[in-house]
Amino acid sequence: MNNKYLFTAAAVLLASAMSSAAHAHAKxxxxxxxxxxxxxxxxxxxRLQFNEPLEMAFSKIKLVDGRGATIDPLKLAVDKDNAKVMVASLPALASGTYRVQWTTLTRDGHKVKGEYSFQLK
Known part of the structure; x- marks a missing residue:
């Protein structure tokens, strides 16, 4: 193998790795x-923990009850000790099923959203 071939292969691998990292989204x-x-x-x-630091100005958590009514958090903030954690303080909740809906923008500019459910006895 010649050095030109090794250099080209290394450059392709490096570009591929950098491209994958640049297109990664918060999870x-x-x-x-x-x-x-x-x-x-x-x-x-x-409390929602992500794999990347968050931009709170473009992040939110919404709670939806079993009837479809939205319960707004009392306070929404990034955890002061971990910029990857978003925390929403909640009012008193009644028994039932709730959906947590979230949207966030990471510091690399990617916007992601998702939801999950939990039940309160």
């Missing part, structure tokens, strides 16, 4: 309450 890694969890005590907050 929800953990949540409290967890998806499909049944909890006995009403949660005071929803």
């Amino acid at each position: 929800l890694e953990a949540s409290v309450p967890k998806a499909n969890e049944t909890v006995a005590t009403a949660p005071k907050e929803v």
Whole structure:
């Protein structure tokens, strides 16, 4: 093998790796309450942990009850100790099924959204 071939192969591999990293999107890694969890005590907050730091100005969490009514968080913020965690303080919740709907923009400019459900006994 000649050096020109090795250099070209290395450049292609590097460009491919950089392209994959540039197109990565934030992913929800953990949540409290967890998806499909049944909890006995009403949660005071929803915590969503992502794999990338968040831009709170372009992020939100919405809670929807079983009747389809929206329950707005009392307060929404990024965790002061972890820029990858979004926290929504909740009002008192009644028993029932809830959907957590979220939207966020990561610092790399990618907007992502998702939802999951949990149940309160």
